[in-house]
């Protein structure tokens with residue numbers, strides 16, 4: 361695997377911090393929990409999409425593009441990070457936002473990520489919930505090309521084989537960091553949505569025979585569909601980087617028991633996890649992804665499915681700006697919470 365073969369721009373200093381969550385580990389009575397701070401990727405408050413954008417924008421520039429087109433939910437972290445990176449490179453940005461959640465909440469519709477999209481002068485168009493958003497983004501790209509622009513279309517979440525290189529690279533970075541620290545990792549846990557993060561991690565870890573399994577905690581789809589999406593993208597990414605033999609289906613594991621009523625809908629586990637990390641560690645999770653992923657990790661620890669003697673690395677994928685789209689539920693939770701062990 362030789363990633364320097366692929367065009368890339370540099371957006372943040374590496375490695376991102378790998379920190380021990382001493383208070384949380386003690387509070388839960390083990391395992392030893394570490395956090396990989398990919399919320400610290402610098403651009404526009406950071407997040408996992410910045411890693412993917414290093415490779416996506418590398419390819420866009422190689423193709424002479426001057427306009428990034430992408431899509432996401434109204435509170436998309438991916439859109440916010442793409443919009444910021446576009447400005448950094450003097451490019452235009454058009455974003456299609458799907459009303460994936462049926463709500464009139466002013467904060468959800470106007471604060472958090474959307475507010476930042478507007479600060480970055482993103483050309484925003486809305487689409488109804490249930491729209492085939494990647495098809496819409498492709499059509500938008502075609503229309504812009506016909507109008508004489510040079511668009512580069514980035515799929516939702518930046519999740520294709522190019523964007524996934526960001527997490528192939530992150531897997532290499534994490535293992536090097538752990539080896540230098542003398543840290544033996546038993547398992548990596550991450551939120552999984554559009555699949556690029558988990559797919560890239562699996563390709564990077566399998567491709568180097570690290571022997572470290574990845575557990576994705578789903579935020580939208582049921583387990584069978586989520587695992588199929590991650591596996592399909594992992595195979596495409598492995599092929600792209602030239603890993604022989606493909607990726608075993610068994611290397612892709614997602615637990616989708618923590619979605620609750622649906623994508624972007626708050627759950628009690630999410631609010632508990634957000635408060636626990638805030639109050640025990642001074643770390644901000646997000647309501648849609650990392651909050652639900654941490655809720656899953658906490659529950660699996662309580663149920664004994666993740667052993668007390670393990671060392672677990674939780675990938676912090678960012679998204680805290682999204683907290684401002686959920687102020688009501690979080691204000692209530694903050695006022696009433698008592699942290700359970």
Ligand SMILES: *Cc1c(COP(=O)(O)O)cnc(C)c1O
Nearest residue numbers: 437553554555556557649677679
């Ligand atoms: C997009 C996102 C994820 C999910 O990553 P995928 O690569 O889409 O699976 C997780 N956490 C946050 C904060 C995100 O914005």
